[in-house]
Amino acid sequence: MLPHTTEVLIIGAGPTGMALSIVLHQAGVDHVLIDRLAQGLQTSRAGVIHAQTLETLEPLGVTQR
Structure with missing residues (x-):
């Protein structure tokens, strides 16, 4: 169930939406991420994941593994 209020609504759980969700979560910003697909x-x-992509994602804390 979706909340009735939020500070930020992110539409689309692709790479950009997921990265934005991570950044907002780490900053303590109330947000909701929705996508057309249920799963x-x-x-x-x-x-492959290119080096530039890994460098961009590293500050988000999602590249350790």
């Missing part, structure tokens, strides 16, 4: 897909279209 995430268990596949990836990416064959």
Whole structure:
């Protein structure tokens, strides 16, 4: 169930929406992330993750593994 109020509404749980959600969560900002799909897909279209992408994601704390 969605809350009645929020500071930020993010539409789309793609890479940009997920990264924004992580940043807002870490900053303690109340937000809601919604997507058209009820569940995430268990596949990836990416064959590799490029170094620039890893460098961009590193400050979010999602690259350790």
